[in-house]
Amino acid sequence: MSFQAQIIERDGKPEYAVVPIDQYRRLLALAEDMEDVRAADEAMRELEEGRDELVPAEVVSRLVNGEAHPLRVWREHRGLSQAVLAEQAGIGKSYLSQIEAGKRGGSAKVLRALAQALAVDVEDLLPSEYSCKGEV
Numbered sequence: 697m698s699f700q701a702q703i704i705e706r707d708g709k710p711e712y713a714v715v716p717i718d719q720y721r722r723l724l725a726l727a728e729d730m731e732d733v734r735a736a737d738e739a740m741r742e743l744e745e746g747r748d749e750l751v752p753a754e755v756v757s758r759l760v761n762g763e764a765h766p767l768r769v770w771r772e773h774r775g776l777s778q779a780v781l782a783e784q785a786g787i788g789k790s791y792l793s794q795i796e797a798g799k800r801g802g803s804a805k806v807l808r809a810l811a812q813a814l815a816v817d818v819e820d821l822l823p824s825e826y827s828c829k830g831e832v
Contacts, residue, residue, distance in 0.1 A: 767821050768796040770814045784813040798823070 699719055704712040715723070742748035751773075758769045771781050782792040787806055794800040795810075802810065802821075811818045 762824055765796045765798060765823060767792075767802075767810060767814075770816055770820065771796075774814055776814075781810065781813055785809040 700716055701719075702714040703710050704714065739748065743750065755769060755773045758764060759766055763769075771778070774781075776784075778792050778796070779789050782789040785792070785806065786809055791800065791802075791806070792810075795802045795806075804818075807818050807821055811821055814821070
């Protein structure tokens, strides 16, 4: 790619480069592409190092569509029974069942324990009406 740039100097040193708008737009698009490549490389590194995981489309669909409480979706995805997860989190099975059914909310302490047992963030266990993840 060849450039037609006008260089503006200040005190004998290059200060600005003025380029035609079409070249500016191409440079901007290339910079955005490079940022996408960098983000993809980082995501692959996180997967390879075990700092992230691929979540099957079925699980994502159930979470996004609100087909079941997120706690239940993650528990089933991890292949855990209510009894096993409750034991790992240090709570009663009936308490876990009530949270999954939406009859009770879990305390912050309980949600942290459940999230740790499921290897997810606490926010991942909140029903969508309570989640503020990604909002500004």
